[in-house]
Amino acid sequence: MDAKPVTAADLVAAGIERHEARWLLEEYGPNEGLELSRAIARRVAGEPLQYILGHWPFRDLDLLVDPRALIPRPESEELVTRALGELQRQHLTQVKMMDLGCGTGAIGLALVQELGSQGIKTELVSVDLSGEALALARENRDRHHLANVAFVQSSWFESVDQKHLGTFDLITANPPYVGEVEFATLDPILRYEPLLAIVSPTGNEVPGFKDLAEIIAEAPKWLSANGVLVCEHADIHREAVLAAAHQAGFATAEDFDDLAGKPRILIAKMS
Numbered sequence: 001m002d003a004k005p006v007t008a009a010d011l012v013a014a015g016i017e018r019h020e021a022r023w024l025l026e027e028y029g030p031n032e033g034l035e036l037s038r039a040i041a042r043r044v045a046g047e048p049l050q051y052i053l054g055h056w057p058f059r060d061l062d063l064l065v066d067p068r069a070l071i072p073r074p075e076s077e078e079l080v081t082r083a084l085g086e087l088q089r090q091h092l093t094q095v096k097m098m099d100l101g102c103g104t105g106a107i108g109l110a111l112v113q114e115l116g117s118q119g120i121k122t123e124l125v126s127v128d129l130s131g132e133a134l135a136l137a138r139e140n141r142d143r144h145h146l147a148n149v150a151f152v153q154s155s156w157f158e159s160v161d162q163k164h165l166g167t168f169d170l171i172t173a174n175p176p177y178v179g180e181v182e183f184a185t186l187d188p189i190l191r192y193e194p195l196l197a198i199v200s201p202t203g204n205e206v207p208g209f210k211d212l213a214e215i216i217a218e219a220p221k222w223l224s225a226n227g228v229l230v231c232e233h234a235d236i237h238r239e240a241v242l243a244a245a246h247q248a249g250f251a252t253a254e255d256f257d258d259l260a261g262k263p264r265i266l267i268a269k270m271s
């Protein structure tokens with residue numbers, strides 16, 4: 001006799017939220033007994049849904065996601081919108097970009113894909129300290145057949161070839177920005193993601209600010225005369241990012257809220 005198909009209600013009864021139950025059923029199908037049961041067990045044990053599915057949408061891309069890199073967040077999709085807005089204002093026909101702390105590759109690859117679909121030529125240098133994250137980002141580049149994307153293993157700008165100094169139209173960054181003390185208070189589900197992707201030490205006497213401070217201070221050297229830095233940060237960092245951008249010599253610096261109304265995205269311009 002065939003087993004009864006699993007329903008969303010069964011998954012909810014097992015302790016899974018309804019919207020996640022729908023994702024799981026869509027992925028595995030209600031009759032895929034063993035695979036679905038394994039996925040349910042992993043989710044009930046606390047693993048993030050995205051790692052169980054192994055892929056997740058980001059903008060127009062379906063990205064491979066696994067514990068080698070952070071799960072891309074909706075706030076970073078907003079960062080892409082802001083970055084595209086800045087580029088559109090400049091009417092560029094080709095764009096040279098660097099994505100710092102690329103993780104799965106999400107931000108940079110989405111920009112390449114969306115600018116490409118507007119007929120704009122792109123060149124992207126994606127940087128991460130984690131070799132594992134870079135391997136995953138390469139898989140995502142290949143999965144989406146995106147051209148002119150290079151990967152560099154580096155602590156921020158440290159090992160980026162100096163030939164790129166002063167040449168980037170856009171630098172995007174979503175560095176780790178959660179303070180060590182705050183991290184201990186957050187949802188334990190975050191412990192499935194790489195710590196290197198989430199936690200940053202205190203910098204400029206501000207918790208979680210060390211990596212942002214380094215990026216903002218160094219970025220002007222790598223940007224072109226009209227270059228722009230677009231950077232994601234914690235909601236407590238507005239004052240610190242604006243001060244750091246002015247100190248670094250940017251001509252203008254503005255900070256924007258995310259869709260949840262929290263301070264989130266710095267835009268600092270060279271001219």
Ligand SMILES: C[S@@+](CC[C@H](N)C(=O)[O-])C[C@H]1O[C@@H](n2cnc3c(N)ncnc32)[C@H](O)[C@@H]1O
Binds near residue numbers: 103107127130154177
């Ligand atoms: C918050 S995650 C962002 C990942 C991806 N950009 C995204 O938005 O989904 C931060 C990334 O920065 C990388 N990272 C941490 N410290 C770094 C460093 N010193 N230099 C370069 N990358 C670093 C981590 O490995 C991680 O991939």
